[in-house]
Amino acid sequence: MQVACHCSSEYPSDSRGVHMTGIVAKRFEGIKPSPSMAAKARVDALRVSGHTIVDFTLGEPDFSTPKHIVEAAIKGLAQGQTKYTSSLGTPALRSAIIGKLKRENNLTYGMNQIVVGCGAKHLIYNAFSVSLEPGDEVIIPAPYWVSYPDIVSINGGVPVMIACTPESNFKLLAQQLEAAITDKTRWVVLNSPNNPSGAVYSKEELLDLARVLRQYKNVWILTDEIYEHFIYGAARHHCIASLAPDLAQRTLVVNGMSKAFAMTGWRIGYAAGPEPLIQAINLLITQSTTCPSSISQFAAVQALNGSQLCVKEAALQYAERRDLIVNLLNAVSGVECLIPDGAFYVFPSIAGLLGKKAPDGTVLENDVDVMNYLLDAGGVATIDGTSYGAPGHLRLSFATSLDLIQDGCSRIKKAALLLS
Numbered sequence: 001m002q003v004a005c006h007c008s009s010e011y012p013s014d015s016r017g018v019h020m021t022g023i024v025a026k027r028f029e030g031i032k033p034s035p036s037m038a039a040k041a042r043v044d045a046l047r048v049s050g051h052t053i054v055d056f057t058l059g060e061p062d063f064s065t066p067k068h069i070v071e072a073a074i075k076g077l078a079q080g081q082t083k084y085t086s087s088l089g090t091p092a093l094r095s096a097i098i099g100k101l102k103r104e105n106n107l108t109y110g111m112n113q114i115v116v117g118c119g120a121k122h123l124i125y126n127a128f129s130v131s132l133e134p135g136d137e138v139i140i141p142a143p144y145w146v147s148y149p150d151i152v153s154i155n156g157g158v159p160v161m162i163a164c165t166p167e168s169n170f171k172l173l174a175q176q177l178e179a180a181i182t183d184k185t186r187w188v189v190l191n192s193p194n195n196p197s198g199a200v201y202s203k204e205e206l207l208d209l210a211r212v213l214r215q216y217k218n219v220w221i222l223t224d225e226i227y228e229h230f231i232y233g234a235a236r237h238h239c240i241a242s243l244a245p246d247l248a249q250r251t252l253v254v255n256g257m258s259k260a261f262a263m264t265g266w267r268i269g270y271a272a273g274p275e276p277l278i279q280a281i282n283l284l285i286t287q288s289t290t291c292p293s294s295i296s297q298f299a300a301v302q303a304l305n306g307s308q309l310c311v312k313e314a315a316l317q318y319a320e321r322r323d324l325i326v327n328l329l330n331a332v333s334g335v336e337c338l339i340p341d342g343a344f345y346v347f348p349s350i351a352g353l354l355g356k357k358a359p360d361g362t363v364l365e366n367d368v369d370v371m372n373y374l375l376d377a378g379g380v381a382t383i384d385g386t387s388y389g390a391p392g393h394l395r396l397s398f399a400t401s402l403d404l405i406q407d408g409c410s411r412i413k414k415a416a417l418l419l420s
Contacts (some may be wrong), residue, residue: 031150035387043381054408055381056396059195059345061262066310069261069303076298085294087285088278089116089270093297096304097270104228106242107253109272115281116300118292120226120256120269123281125151126288127222127252127271128187130280132157136186141172142389143347145195145224149389157186161389166338166349170197170390174208181212187220188213190240193227196388196395197347198322198340200235203243210244221251226269227343229260229311232319235341249274257296259344260311261303266296318344321398321405328409329396332416344399347385351392356419364419367392378415380408 039057046053076082088094094114101107117123124147128138134156140148142161149159162180164170177188190209192201201209213219221240228237241251256269271281285291322339325346329337334352350370357363358377364370367384371394374380385393398405 027154027156031154032387035146035383039381039383042375046375051379053375053379053381054404054411056398056400056408057381057383059259059397059399060264061259061314061344061399062401063262063314065262065266065299066303068306068310069263069299072302072306073295073299076295081294081298083294085291085297087291088112088282089114089292090294090297090301092301093268093270093304096301097272100304101253101272105239105253107239107248107272110275112275113272113278115271115278115285116292116297117269117271117281117285118267118289119258120224120254120271121147121151122267122289123254123269123271124148124222124224125155126281126284127254127277128152128155128157130284131220131277132186135184137182137184138187138189139177139180139185140189140389141170141176141191143170143194143197143385143393144189144389145191146387148189148191158184160185163389164199169338169341170194170199170347171201171205172209174212177209178212181216181219185216185219187222189222189224191224192237193230193340193342195227195343196345196383196385196390196393197338198343198345200231200237200341203236203238206238206240206243210240210247213247214244217250219250221247222254223251224254226254226256226259228255230315230318230344231342232315232322233339233341237342252277257300257303260314261300262310262314263296263300263303266293266299268292268296268300318398321400321402322346324402325396325398325405325409328405329412332409332413334416334419335412344397346396346398347388347390347393348396349393353416353419354392359418367394370394374412374415377418378411380411380415 043053043055094111097114098109132155137158137160138152139160141164152159162176164172231237241248252273254271257263326337326339329335329348335348337346337348353370371382371384382394382396
């Protein structure tokens with residue numbers, strides 16, 4: 001997953017025969033492709049060549065978009081809801097988002113404090129784009145969603161990663177946060193439930209972080225809550241902007257339709273925050289994507305205002321899958337898997353496999369080697385923890401069937417037994 005070298009052979013000539021070497025801005029030199037998308041491409045290529053692969057890589061619900069949401073889209077098409085919309089999003093959808101945030105998160109916003117984008121990633125990118133000056137720092141707890149650091153870097157910022165250990169359940173501690181803040185800190189990113197670890201911050205943990213952030217008036221908070229509906233056991237989802245209302249004026253709450261409603265391809269995300277920031281994001285959208293899909297927005301209104309039974313049913317199925325995959329992975333020698341409180345990922349340590357030899361004599365020196373070994377020897381696709389800022393781990397998505405979880409973990413166990 002390295003960026004292609006900047007040699008002339010890597011770049012095509014344009015129609016005038018002029019080589020494009022040097023056309024790409026230097027700020028892109030360190031940007032990596034999304035590991036999950038790269039893994040999917042490799043899985044697709046192996047499948048095309050005839051291999052049977054159990055794929056644990058993509059963070060995408062395996063459920064179809066619920067019928068009542070699809071029917072709303074069809075209705076919208078029949079009604080001619082096929083034109084440009086406001087770059088902020090349709091009034092109907094922004095109103096539905098306001099209602100959702102009040103009802104589920106105890107957050108109150110006005111219409112001009114909501115912006116709809118082409119997915120949550122789009123809005124995170126735009127938020128950093130409109131707010132970061134060169135050299136501004138963004139604190140990112142690790143393990144982290146792979147795109148945060150690169151989005152910061154593309155926009156001239158400096159990602160500051162803080163290692164969060166299994167001992168703290170992969171969560172940022174207040175003392176770590178305080179030690180990392182400098183006069184250059186612009187943002188702190190909080191992702192709960194977390195991708196890749198499934199960590200969920202408790203009310204008390206968020207209040208501890210809020211006490212630190214309260215002291216630094218120039219530091220903003222981006223809270224990514226895309227997995228909020230997938231919480232298990234005694235864990236509960238909390239938003240720092242609700243727990244600490246005085247921080248709401250420098251907090252951007254980001255969410256979307258992709259995970260909870262199995263609407264990944266519909267590309268609808270939303271953000272809520274202070275009006276000046278929202279309007280700046282809106283201005284950027286007017287000069288880039290113009291607006292999200294009108295039909296997707298029409299369907300999203302039904303998703304937020306209609307029955308939420310589909311979300312609850314999905315959460316119950318994910319809970320069952322979580323329990324199965326954790327138990328099966330912990331039965332593999334050399335693998336230790338914590339029980340995640342949320343999202344649909346497990347993030348097991350594979351430290352017990354490092355240093356072992358594959359049947360062909362290859363030594364598994366790191367998590368990337370283990371990832372490649374499991375794919376080649378077991379036909380199981382995972383993603384290395386290094387890509388998430390936590391070497392020595394693998395990320396597996398359990399947004400797949402119980403049968404595939406059983407099959408995939410059986411393959412992992414057999415591949416592990418071949419090591420010496």
